[in-house]
Amino acid sequence: MKKKTGYILSVLLFLMIFMVSSCSKKEDKTLVVAMELQFPPFEMAEADGTPSGISVEMAYALGEYLDRPVKIENTSWTGLIPSLQSGKADLVISSMTITDERKEVVDFSIPYAASGLTLLINKDSSVTSYADLSKEGVTTAVKSGTIGALWAQENLPEESIRIFDEVAACSLEVSQGKVDAFIYDALTTFELQKKFPESTWVNLENLPGTSGGWGVAMKKDNSLKAEVDAFILDYRQKGGFEALEKKYLTEIKQIFDDAGVPSFFAL
Incomplete structure (x- = not known):
């Protein structure tokens, strides 16, 4: 009886080890x-x-x-x-x-x-395209760590760039006229403009070198x-x-x- 019980326990132990091993794999x-x-x-x-x-x-x-x-x-x-x-x-x-x-x-x-990068622009801003972003007095929002942030750092005066961690913050700045434009992909800028139709518009032209x-x-x-x-x-x-x-x-x-x-x- 002891031998039979020992055999059963051995089989159960083997099955448990096999199941644990299978789950792990x-x-x-x-x-x-x-x-x-x-x-x-x-x-x-x-x-x-x-x-x-x-x-x-x-x-x-x-x-x-x-x-x-x-x-x-x-x-x-x-x-x-x-x-x-x-x-x-x-x-x-x-x-x-x-x-x-x-x-x-x-x-x-x-x-x-x-995809390339485009602009969400405040309707009261003088900005109409990327060429205007480097003009005196123009400020641009970018999201940290993105291609838009890199493009801005390489092409715009440092003092004109405003860096934020969230897209929502960038778009809000544009809608409230605190910055002139936000550099981001076309899909996002298109969707953001629908949230702020009275205060923003989108230029879907790709910024040079960003596609x-x-x-x-x-x-x-x-x-x-x-x-x-x-x-x-x-x-x-x-x-x-x-x-x-x-x-x-x-x-x-x-x-x-x-x-x-x-x-x-x-x-």
Whole structure:
């Protein structure tokens, strides 16, 4: 009886170890994707906090392609690249433009979308285009850590730049006439103008040198790069990006077409 009981206990112990090991392996496969959920309709959150949007759907589609469960980590913009470097995230899918400066510290996939920077302008300002931003007395808002901030620092007088951590703060400054313009992507400036229709307008012309591809970022020499590149090509071929554009970007695509501005997925 003791031998039989010992045998049963051994089998149960083996099964427990096997189940724990299987669960650990499954957890180890989880693909952690960091993004800042403040850029609708690409990266956003529902009222209950559930991640949603174009980049979220893309991340889950990538997970299916790789046969790995996906966990979305809502991360501040300035913390996205550090999250890769520290190992807290495997990938960043957050409408991030591929730049030489960023490529020094992370690797990028091939581009999956592209966008340039435009201007949200106060209606009472003398500014009509980017050429006016360097004029005396003109002030420009930018979000810290963005391509818009880099462009401003390279092209505008330092004293004319106002740096903020949040898009909402930048747009509010423009709407209240505290700054003349806000440099950001076309989709965001278009949506912000609808919030402040009486006090702002948008110039959709891309600022020189700012039109660039968006890529999936990852830690240097990450073996995932080849698989992510293959996914992007496959997803595009199967109409995945076209379907996302129809679902989320129908209105802005028409505005872009009318203004002669390429849409996000027109690569």
